[in-house]
Amino acid sequence: MTNHIFSEPFPGIVAHTAASRLLAENCALSSWVGLNVEDIWPPAVKVISALKAYPDANEPTQTGFCVANGTVDKEPMFVTLGKDVERAKRMAEGMVSLTGGEGYEVSYLFDSYPWEELDARAGTVVDVGGSHGFVCVDLAKRYPNLKFVVQDLPKTIASAPKLEGKLKDRIIFQAHDFHTRQPVEGADIYLFRWIFHNQSDKYTLNMLRQLIPALKKGARVVINDHCLPEPGTESAWDEKIIRSMDLVMLTLLNAKEREVGEFEKLFREASEEFRFLGVTRPEGCRMSTVVAEWVAEDFGGVFEGQG
């Protein structure tokens, strides 16, 4: 009650407040709170144990979440939650509640990249880990000549809603695990939205290297994610949210949000042939768009895929 959740208008009578009413009536918010309180807080207090035992913090099976759930070296969080319909549903709803909020609208992506130019030459975008393709649907509606391939794990692709009309011909769905060799060769853009922040450096490096055999000269990798600002340059409010997200990623997946320099380093380590083009962030948007270009000849040639 000291937090404005319920009130006591008369002794012994508990009444709703606007806040408790939201918890009762707003499923997305209630899922968000449940997800945090039950699936994130217990792992959060195990992060130090996990870091002491596994200081590399690179494996999604060696996280605070795994320590708290007794799944160390057995399975990553998504597998654990996937086994429990209720928890999986709450996770999905909770994340929608966050990323569906202000500052995360897909429309910001329109202003973060010169899509018009790509549209003029009827370019192809591969949305790696694109879930059910909702980002591509929005882009397709706005840029009528772009073509899309939405890639995700087989289960996700299988459950994607069927598209209607022209969109159906422009947006192709394809089952693909981004830890393995990229099957779409010669696309103009490989888009990763909300993907890099789920992965440790070890796995993001592999993701980039798995792209190389498919990259034509001039192909671009576009990452849409948080980009950690220099301390104190952000509004206090946004800075706390972005940095908190960083710690949540550590807690759950041994993943993280990255600074500009860290993104650049990833590309440099993946291959000398990536040219880092920089980061843009539209006013009012919490997410940034990181762009790098493949400057070597088509399809790298030298890479031996591990997938």
Next chain:
Amino acid sequence: MAAPVPKEADASKASKASNSNENITVRPDSPLSNGINPTPSKVSTTSMVGLARIITRETEKLETYLNESRIPMPGFDVDAPANFPKLPNEMKKAREEIVRANQLLTDLVTGPMEHLRWMAWDVRLPPLTIIKATTHGFKTTTTLSLSTQSTTIKLVPQPLRNEASTDSPKLNPSSQAPQPPSLISPPRLASTNPTPAVSFATQ
């Protein structure tokens, strides 16, 4: 400053005086619908400016007292006093009232939805100074919890940050937008946590 304080601007009294039922929604199945006439919660009718005036009035009271008693001003520099000295009752009340009005005003301007959302991460305005106080007290070396998240970052000494930034990578100007120099940020700050993994040392 000496802000005029109309009728003590006591928001809680004001709200009691203007009781009305319009702020409470009673569901048909609620016990409240059964003949009991609920009073609206104080919070919903509290004036924001009234709270701001309380904060101004009480803060002036406290600061004047500290000045006159030659007590050092509160701060968070490393050598700032760790605590207030023993204060007379009136000053104790002033402190409590500042914290109460400040928190309530924060909650009101945050709004119920975001209040709930970020309470789950303990992200609340005005966050920095209060959280910093916590870290000074506990050093944040033993527990990393969601409630002390960004605090470790704030404890990184300035010189370390400057050193780190010297090897910052240079950005090639992007073709689509000019890149302000502030986008070149130093490598991730180390935390005060002894485990290296928090700073994500590279493999």
